[in-house]
Amino acid sequence: MLAVGPRSSAVHYGWIILGAGTLGSFMTLPGQTAGVSVFFDPITADLGISRTSASIAYAVGTLAGILPAPVIGRWIDRRGPRLTAAIIAGGLALACVFMATVQSAMMLLVGFALLRGAAIGGLSLVSQQIVNLWFVRRRGIAAAAASLGLAAGAMVFPKLIDVLISLFGWRGAYLGLAGLVALTILPVAAALFRDRPEKFGLSTDAGLPLAAEEPREEPSFTREQALRTGVFWLLSAAGFLTNAIGTALLLNHFSIMQTAGITYGDALLLLSLLAGVQAVATLGTGFLLDRHEPRHLVPLAMLMLALATALPAFCSGIVISVLYALCLGGAYGSQQAINAAGYAQYFGRDHLGAIRGVSFIFGIAGAAFGPLPFAASVDWTGSYAAVLAGCCVLCVVCGAGGSAVKRPSLSAKSMVNCKLEVMP
Numbered sequence: 001m002l003a004v005g006p007r008s009s010a011v012h013y014g015w016i017i018l019g020a021g022t023l024g025s026f027m028t029l030p031g032q033t034a035g036v037s038v039f040f041d042p043i044t045a046d047l048g049i050s051r052t053s054a055s056i057a058y059a060v061g062t063l064a065g066i067l068p069a070p071v072i073g074r075w076i077d078r079r080g081p082r083l084t085a086a087i088i089a090g091g092l093a094l095a096c097v098f099m100a101t102v103q104s105a106m107m108l109l110v111g112f113a114l115l116r117g118a119a120i121g122g123l124s125l126v127s128q129q130i131v132n133l134w135f136v137r138r139r140g141i142a143a144a145a146a147s148l149g150l151a152a153g154a155m156v157f158p159k160l161i162d163v164l165i166s167l168f169g170w171r172g173a174y175l176g177l178a179g180l181v182a183l184t185i186l187p188v189a190a191a192l193f194r195d196r197p198e199k200f201g202l203s204t205d206a207g208l209p210l211a212a213e214e215p216r217e218e219p220s221f222t223r224e225q226a227l228r229t230g231v232f233w234l235l236s237a238a239g240f241l242t243n244a245i246g247t248a249l250l251l252n253h254f255s256i257m258q259t260a261g262i263t264y265g266d267a268l269l270l271l272s273l274l275a276g277v278q279a280v281a282t283l284g285t286g287f288l289l290d291r292h293e294p295r296h297l298v299p300l301a302m303l304m305l306a307l308a309t310a311l312p313a314f315c316s317g318i319v320i321s322v323l324y325a326l327c328l329g330g331a332y333g334s335q336q337a338i339n340a341a342g343y344a345q346y347f348g349r350d351h352l353g354a355i356r357g358v359s360f361i362f363g364i365a366g367a368a369f370g371p372l373p374f375a376a377s378v379d380w381t382g383s384y385a386a387v388l389a390g391c392c393v394l395c396v397v398c399g400a401g402g403s404a405v406k407r408p409s410l411s412a413k414s415m416v417n418c419k420l421e422v423m424p
Contacts, residue, residue, distance in 0.1 A: 006200040013194065014206030017134045018146055020192040024085065024127030025149030027185040029157040030096055030177045031119020032150070033250040033367065034271065036112075038161045040251060042170040049105050051255075055375040057109040058251070062368035064109075065117025066361055072122055073129075073357025077350075081130045085189035088122035089181060095119075096178035100171040120364055123185070124150075126193070129353055132344040133196040136204040136218060137290075143340035144286020150336065151282055154275035158268065196349065221347035221408070223354040230405035231295055232359070235342050237398050238298050239363040242335040244370030245305060245391045249312075249328060251371050256384060260316040270321060274329040281333025286341070294342035295402050301338060302399030305331035306392045313388035339363070346408055 006013035029035040036058070044054045076084050095114035102108050128143065135142035164173035197204055226232050249256065250271075257267035288297060308328040311320050339359075347355050377387040 006194055006197070006202055012207040013200070013202060014134045014197065014204070016192055017130050017194065018142060018206070020188055021127045021131040021146040022149035023188055024123055024130075024185055024193075025147055026153040026156075027089075027092075027181060028119040028124045028127070028150065029153035030174075030181065031092065031115040031123075032153070032157075033247045034154040034275070035157045035161060036115075037251050037253055038158050038165070039170050039173070041254065042165055043102070043108065046170065047102070047105065047108065049108075051252075052375045052379055053105055054108065055251070055371040057105055058112050059368040059372055061109045061112025061114075062116045062120075062364055064113040065115070066121040066364035066368070068117065069121040069125060069360040069364070070354065070357035072125060073353035073355070073360070076126055076129050076353035080195040081126045081133070082189070082193040082195070085123070085126045085130075085193045086186065088118055088126060089186040089189045092118035092123055093178045093181040093186065096174045096181060100174040100178070116364070116367075120367070121360055125353075125356060125360055126189075128340050129356065130193055132341070132352055133349055134204060135206070136349075138205045138208065139344055140289025140291075140337065140341045141283070141286040142205075143344075144282045144289070144337040147282050147286075147336045147340050148279050151275050151279035151333065154278060155272050158271050162268065219346065219348040219408075220350045221355070222351050223358060226343075226347045226351075226355045226408075227358070229346070229408035231346050231408050232343075232355075234295055234298060234398075234401050234405045235339065235346075236359050236362040237401065238302060238335060239339050239359065240366035241391075241394060241398055242301070242305060242331060242339075242366070243363045244366035245309060245395070246328065246332055246370075247367040248370040248374040248387075249308065252374055252378075252384070255378075256312055257321060259384070260312060260321050262318065262321050266318070266321075270325045273322065274325040274332075277326050277329030278333035278336070281330040282337045283333075285334045285337035289337060289341050289345070293407060294338045294345060295405055295407070297334065297338055298402040299399035301331050301334035302395045302402075304328075304334065306395035306399070309388045309391040309395065313385045313392070 040051075040054060044051060072084065072088075091114070095111070095118045098114055099111040102111050127146070127149075131143050131146045132139060161173055161177070164176050168176065194200070221229075253271065254264060254267050257270065262270070285297060285301075304327045308324055308331055311324040311327065343355055343359060344352055373387045373390075374384060377384055
């Protein structure tokens with residue numbers, strides 16, 4: 001395939017990067033919980049395994065799949081995102097093919113490891129990375145716009161997968177997803193993904209004019225320096241909780257809605273509502289990120305997540321379920337934007353892949369461990385109430401941490417590689 005060159009493009013290549021990153025986020029859905037959750041019941045029924053066994057396979061597979069993320073992050077820093085993204089997209093297609101062949105709980109664990117690793121630890125990481133490389137002063141809104149691909153995928157893929165399963169069974173549905181990945185994001189990654197604009201003599205932020213304010217120096221933290229800051233751990237804690245609780249809620253969405261008296265069809269519609277709210281919250285938070293520090297927005301995301309856990313714990317009915325979907329979508333969207341732009345805003349672009357690779361371990365570890373207490377709560381008590389109440393408390397504590405940490409800064413001795421955010 002003939003690749004479009006950054007210099008020869010009729011429009012500023014930053015816009016092409018933004019579109020490619022958005023598609024990359026969209027195509028992670030086969031490995032996102034919103035996509036996997038539709039397969040969960042058909043797979044457990046066909047293989048004859050319990051939800052607890054499947055949840056354990058999902059947790060262990062997710063942890064195994066995310067372990068290479070720091071290596072992938074360093075690879076992006078050193079070799080650029082293009083080759084990395086193409087290899088990862090091919091791996092995601094093959095992971096979907098493998099899922100179609102699963103015959104046992106052990107094969108399911110391996111399949112989840114391949115699927116989650118390629119989609120979350122790989123494609124999601126590199127898709128966010130290219131947007132952060134090409135946008136600096138307008139990084140918040142650009143990263144949020146690219147993250148809309150994830151929200152759009154959450155709206156489209158559950159219904160698409162449901163249709164594919166009804167027509168071809170869950171194995172045929174996975175083969176269909178493999179073909180879709182191979183025909184879309186694989187050629188796009190190989191043709192369009194590119195390293196930072198300075199390497200091509202282009203400016204950041206898609207060439208848009210600067211704001212009237214004075215240009216600030218872009219920080220340049222190494223991974224080791226970033227790990228010594230309170231902001232890194234605040235962002236990682238918020239990401240861990242959002243992924244842990246959000247994954248558990250989505251993975252058990254139909255079961256939780258059934259206990260609330262909601263039919264399967266209405267529960268499917270609530271997923272679409274959730275995704276729509278997620279999109280609005282992502283854009284709104286992205287707009288705020290260009291004007292406020294990410295640490296100041298973490299309490300808002302945590303408050304909405306706390307409400308999302310409290311509502312199904314103590315209430316039921318369609319109105320409460322709609323409010324639950326609104327709060328969970330708002331929390332997901334807000335944290336999604338904070339996660340996409342926050343690390344680059346605080347730590348710069350020079351070592352961003354290595355830093356984000358570590359942060360992805362915490363985020364995906366949350367997605368791995370989150371479903372386990374939910375499954376255990378149902379097995380032991382027959383209800384989700386206790387674990388939901390505990391999650392609510394954790395969200396409140398994390399939100400309070402947003403006012404406790406300070407903006408990180410490098411000492412004068414360490415600021416050797418700092419660069420201007422905008423090229424002269």
